[in-house]
Amino acid sequence: MAQDGILPGSGSEERVEAPGETAGQTGGTVHPGPSRPGADEPVQLIDSSGVRHPHDHYDALVADVDGPALQKLYEDMVVVRRIDAEATALQRQGELALWPPLLGQEAAQIGSGRALRSDDFVFSSYRENAVAYCRGVDLADILRVWRGNASSGWDPYTINMATPQVIIGAQTLHATGYAMGILNDGADAVAVTYFGDGATSQGDVNEAMVFAASYQAPVVFFCQNNHWAISEPVGLQAHVPIARRAPGFGIPSVRVDGNDVLACLAVTREALARARSGGGPTFIEAVTYRMGPHTTADDPTRYRDANELEDWAARDPLARLATLLDSRGLLEADYTDAVKAKADAVAAELREGCLSMPEPAPSDVFRHVYSEPNSWLERQQDHYERYLASFTPAPQEGPR
């Protein structure tokens, strides 16, 4: 799986202007100061009808994204949507206990995920499976936890992405701590943390922002405002756009159309460049929509209006990019067939990986808690194994 950015030599972030030069641009740019008219309008480069609009500031950040790069972004989004659909099907078939679909949030995750360098480190929630895909995760590893097969899906250092955090917002603290470590190391990597609109109500997220600002830590807060914290609409907990909160912490922020993969790529690159150059944290609010349920155990029709879903279906991230590609003659049958074949292959790989996962032994529960053995734990394990052995029938060969 491709781990690099979408670009040949994906170090292009370094070419970005310094953050000080960017302030005061029109249309949703960073606003650490008082909010200005229009600042709440999300940055958009591709509108919902697939038309590319020029942008004074952000065009420069994606100047290198040519036709093939756009096609790769599209392929990524199709593939991750397919991964998501296949995992949802696996849950319905009893192969996964639960699955949190990302349907509708592909652009926010792919756009930001493809902006990262391999030495950046991601701390995500449980819905960022498309980001994990960008990091090059082994597909089956995404499913381990949801199959109840492992306590954790993968070794975080193999792909520089922590395994999904289920505790809402806790990963923002981990990211800030990691970013403070980067400062101490004198490195130019960036910690990127993903969370939702609901998480911004958590103390953890606010504490993380205080520390990030205090230490000017190289961390990007990537908030996917998908409009629903399970069943609570975002308007309930955010009477002003969430992005407006960050300046209160001393963190510059930007709102971006989270269904516009190019805009997400652009704003993330800018934030990364700021962090790498010592400019400290950035808060990105990607305005998107959770088209599916919160998890497979949820029924969103109980709490949200079908009209709302329709409105957002019209802003689908894949459809608008497909339209743009088509208008540029980049959506020929050869290409779409290849994308479909790739999605089919990935789905088959995912399914096979899920079904062939070995069941862990009951005593494996003792294996990953302590890094070093200790007598206390060994005794517990011994007792547990003898307890389990009591269920197997005794050998029959003895005297009767």
Place this chain on the structure above:
Amino acid sequence: MTATTSTTVREFRLPDLGEGLTESEIVQWHVAEGDTVELNQIIADVETAKAVVELPSPYAGVVVRLHEPAGTTVDVGAPIVSFAVAGEYDGGVPAAGEHGPAVRAVLPGPSVADEVPAKREPNLVGYGAAIEKGGRPQRRHRVLPPSTPAMAPAGSAQVAVMAQIPSPVPAAVAPAPSGRVLAERPRSTPPVRKLARDLGIPLDGLQGTGPGALITRADVLAALAGIEGSAGASSSAPSLPSQASSPDPRQAAHPAAGQTRIPIRGVRKHTAAAMVASAFTAPHVTEFLTIDVTPTIDLLAELKQTRAFEGIRVTPLTIVAKAVCIALQRNPSLNSSWDEATQEIVQYADVNLGIAAATPRGLLVPHIRAAQSLALADLARSLTALTETARAGKTSPADLSGGTITITNIGVFGIDAGTPILNPGEAAILAVGAVRRMPWEYQDAVALRSVLTLSLSFDHRLVDGEQGSRFLADVGTILRNPAMALTMV
């Protein structure tokens, strides 16, 4: 998939589609026996406690058996459909356009059924405690303006798994006008929202005059005045132009002039539910007995002079309570309840004597535990304490459940008699009327006596007319002449 010589039959067992579900209903089959299905093709709609979901086929093959018809509620882990699957999965990547069935040699999924305790009440993750059924909707609907009717009705809005997989061809792309902003809930404050809800004024028709178009109390009151004005004049321009004239069904909930609409909740709601349940499950019989209670009134006057009753409030109700306890010992069927589930009548040794109390929260029936064991003075104290606690709103839930019989003192309102409705689960309820000075037969002449009417309702399922009548007569006997209690204990 290449042709193979053998087929294998695979059972698909109903998985736990939510978190902690034990059963689901098969709403509809989308396939029939003999149909060939692809992997992930939707084969059924299944309704769980949480949602209606579509079941994608776990195999590519032929449906050989549908184990359960549509409409059946199936336990998690029970087989619902069997497939004939061609050959075994060879591990290779299927050709484009063909889905590999990826079958396993074992049945799909850990067999959850065996581990699920039989009567476990599913506690569904993300939904908190089970909500009470039949009440008001737990969430108010967010009413949004109608959107562009371009797309097919998104009614079910369930995750149609395969349908969501994008076709790379953008044929279905129907871009709506961009920049259309989703309507937010009208801005207001909680007290004003409540006011509006209580008055039946929908906020989304109002133009807020507060800061940031915030709808204020004044706006709501102005809208109310507009409605009332228009209701009176029927022609003058209402302040809710679109709302007031549209055939919005919510209009029906607007109070006309002179009406107040009070949300049904709390004690009112529980009282209503309890009374409906009682009235329509227990066949009520009500009997009346009017008696001369002058000796009881004399006794009360005497007791008040007694040192043992100093500072204790003794009323006719005190004596009635004592009389009920005594009479119940002779007629235990009235101190019992009907257990429909076990088909048993439960008789109670203790009299947990409920007293209907009008409190600021509404009608409450706290009770005195083992009232039959209390001496008259203690009973009097308990009655006083009970009603005071109830009126202060401090009655503990334990004192509100577990009563075995109830007395309701309608006499305090100057009422003589009525047909009380049983407190659910109890076999009898006694209404005590007002004590009146009335001309009454006394020693073969008409005299002015203290007279009171008792009204007893009982559950005819477990109390016959004979026992009910005997009980009422016993209570009457004691009140007519308290000394007669000596003959009963």
